[in-house]
Amino acid sequence: MQGEPGTPRPAAGGVHVAPLMLKILVTVVVSMVAYVLTNLVNQSGDELWKIAVAVVIGGSALIVQYMVDFEQRLGTLETAHTERSRRLEEHFDQLSDAAALLSDLDDAGMSTSDAKRLIKNLRRVGRQGPEIVKAFARSEVESLASVVTDLTGMSAHWPRDNNEWLIRLTQCAQRTIDATSSSVDQRFWGTDSAGPYLDAQTEAMGARRVTIRRLFMVKESEANAPEVMARFTRLCQAQLSVGITVRYLVLPPSPVEQPHPRPASRDVVIFDTDLYLEFEPDQLGVNVKTTLDAQRERVNRQVRWFNALWARAQEVAPDPAS
Structure with a gap:
């Protein structure tokens, strides 16, 4: 009964016939047709000759079927081979591009090991990390x-x-750091961010012999406030004690009609006279933009600007207690 275990079921869409059985059936049918036609053409002929003709024709039909099948399989293999060759060529092109990029990084003095580590770990994050980590x-x-x-x-x-x-x-x-600090009363030097920055400067001076100059921009109102100048003196002495050369410059008051901060009051840090960072404050003195610039002409202008202010600045008196 259909549906019982072990009972073969017809394939969907009709009865399925194995390719070998189909070839045999076709060969038998062709042989029988050949035999009948031979009988009709030559009814008085030798029976053995008729059978031989039918067998030859049937065998030829079988051979033709195998040749057609072989040609189809050969075409399929050629198509598959062409597709594999195309994929391999694309893969080798990608490998070649990757190798060329790594070679370019190495020629440019960049770290190829860091690039490989980045790609490898991005792949790991993409495979195992949750969506927010991937994002x-x-x-x-x-x-x-x-x-x-x-x-x-x-x-x-x-x-x-x-x-x-x-x-x-x-x-x-590697050589020099020249920095301006826009106000002795700014909150930065009392924040947690100031600690790592000063640690990095101390390490630069000790490990690489970097020369650091810091120029404080003191507002006239601050210079006339004893309590502010007392805090400023302590700040300067702390930086002098770790090897930073410190000077200060009292800024004249800004004109009332000038709504924006004076250029001299912006924090600028020049590294190795090759690159500078500039922090642009808003009306409240909060930095709202950071610019990194290595354009030679603009860097040279910043270096000249800093050196001119440094030449006009006053040295901080040494701590009498030291």
Whole structure:
């Protein structure tokens, strides 16, 4: 009964016949037709001859079937081979492009091991991380790609304060760091961000003999406030004690009609006289934009600007207690 275990069921769409059985059936039918036609053509002939003719014709039909089947399989193999060759060629092109990129990185003095590590770990995050981790990784890569792309034009921007750039560039400096600080009463030096920045400067001076100069911009109202200047003196002595050369410059009051901060009051940090960071404040003194610039003409202008202010600035009196 149909449906019982072990009972074969007809294939969907009709009865399925094995290719070998189909060839045999076709051969038998062709042989029988040949035999009948031979009888009709030559009814008085030898029976053995008729059978021989039928067998030859049937065998020929079988051979033709195998030749057609062979040709179809050969065509399929050729198509598959062409597709595999195309895929292999694309794969080798990708490998060649990847090898060329790594070679270009090496020629440019960049770390190929870091690039490989980034790609390898991005792949791992993509395979096993939850969606929010994947989204965060993509965002970080996009941010890095955007910054590096901007640097091909020797400048980059960040829409707010960027202490990470400040610390990382301090860690990369090899010769000099010249920095301005816009106000002795600003909150930065009392925040947690100031500690890593000063640590990075101390490490740069000790490990790589980097020379650091810091020029404080003191407002006239601050210079006339004893309590503010007392805090300023303590801040200067703390920086002098770790090897930073410190000077200060009292700024004249800004004209009432000038709504924007004076250029001299912006924080600028120049690294190795090759690149500078500029922090642009808003009306409340909060940094709202960070600019990284390595354009030679603009860097040279910042270096001249800093040296001119430094020449006019006053040295901080040494701590009598030291």
